[in-house]
Amino acid sequence: MTGLLVLAGTPIGDVEDAPPRLARELAEADLVAAEDTRRLRRLTQALGVVPGGRVVSYFEGNEVSRTPELVEALTGGARVLLVTDAGMPSVSDPGYRLVAAAVAAGVRVTAVPGPSAVLTALAMSGLPVDRFCFEGFLPRKAGERAGRLREVAAEPRTMVFFEAPHRLAEALAAMAEAFGGDRPAAVCRELTKTYEEVRRGPLEELAEWAAAGVRGEITVVVAGAPPAAPTRLEPAELARLVTVREEAGERRKEAIAAVAAQAGLPKREVFDAVVAAKHAAPGAG
Template identity: 45%
Template sequence: MTDRPSAGEEPAGPGPSAGGRVVLVGTPIGNLGDLSPRAQEILQQADVICCEDTRRTRALLSAFGIPAGSRLRALHAHNEAAAADAAVRQAAAGATVAMVSDAGMPGISDPGERLVAAAVAAGVPVDVVPGPAAAITAVVLSGLPAGRWCFEGFLPRQGQARAQRLAAVAVDERTTVIYESPHRVARTLEDLRQACGDDRPVACVRELTKLHQEVWRGSAAGAVRWVEDHPPRGEWVVVVGGAPPVSVGADAVADALGAALDAGVDRRRAVADVARTLKVPKRQVYDAALAMPWPAR
């Protein structure tokens, strides 16, 4: 029988070859029925369970008859660096260390990223038990294009950083997923309306998989009005439709290319720069260059 480190120790000794590992475990974002059998098995067997809030994780384990004992370790935004290092030392000595967030997949707008980075740097194996994720659930429910989408998480609360992120969302042709709290969702929807325009498609999703799950679909302007009439409660995900493709005419391409060439940029670089700036195919810009009078060519 192999000796396991007690939950209160940070064992030293054998390295990663001792069989320890770090396992990220996806947990329900609302409905407890979404905890997979494999997740239950890992949480039952783990020597250490790192979690955002020990009280919430203890309640989750209790709901499935899994004893918590003294295995729980707090790993949250305020202690993540130190707690991750301690967890990796235990895994390096042979322990199975599970990581859960309060809901969803650790590392996605929740603690877990530093733990994985520390484990990889130490040569400790890392595994994942897939599970619920609010971003994926929301984008599928939204009815907006899901073939190409990006995840913004929580926007910066204020200042230039917030303005820059909003501006990036406004021009991105992919569907964008944003997390928001009920206290700030009205302001975020108004900011998105101003950045993206009244008619940009938006879906507002709240309380995913819970009893009062709700999905609203419409325009950015409509979303602002809807939230005004429905006081926000619960956790929110805002899904924003992509920006419509910009149609760039031949004259605009020729003007941009001519300006670059007049500035002394060689033709190959000018073609690449204009294509990147105007977001048009290089072939379109190259054809415009060929059509120019000889001095420009």
């Protein structure tokens, strides 16, 4: 009988945001895999709980080598709890490799939902939240970063990025160049912590503000690209489209109405284009 992999969300700042189930899972797990065992120790002390099982490290440097060990424990029936330094495992944190390997091994995976910097920043940004995408950390090298931003410059959904404080000014300046300096955005700093701050404004202004130096954990939310303005058709093209429909059997009235709807124009404007084309035709009296 296989075990269970539990992905547990941890506070992104205020320890009081810890999910109520987290303490119980820490106490009941056979094995706790932590991104940083020292930070886990501080968290367990704050929660007043002692891990019931063995604690091992699981971070970027040992993910590849430690994943088989954890999967072996899972297939042997162990309850393994995975926690990262802040937020949900796998979201720009260790976890994806273990989840994929556990699923491939037929191990059940569940989660203890918890705080998320992505959703917290999105909700506080004041930008549209009906559709959004998470882009994680941008590449560190300027050329690769510019290329990534060009790829998403036309993205219509609100975008959420993580960024290191010492690279924030450069990242915002690159976003302003790729998206336009007037694109609305919000820089969310130290969410749920004592010095929490949300700075909102156009990308160009935010880049100038960040140039003086910013500290803390950073999440950047950027508005999606505005809808492209429809291309306005010339009168001759409007008349041609009406003619095509007429030759296909439509009556002129219906053809004009259809072209007007297609072009987003008043029917009168399309009618005038048809009349003008008729008068401009060779042999017109």
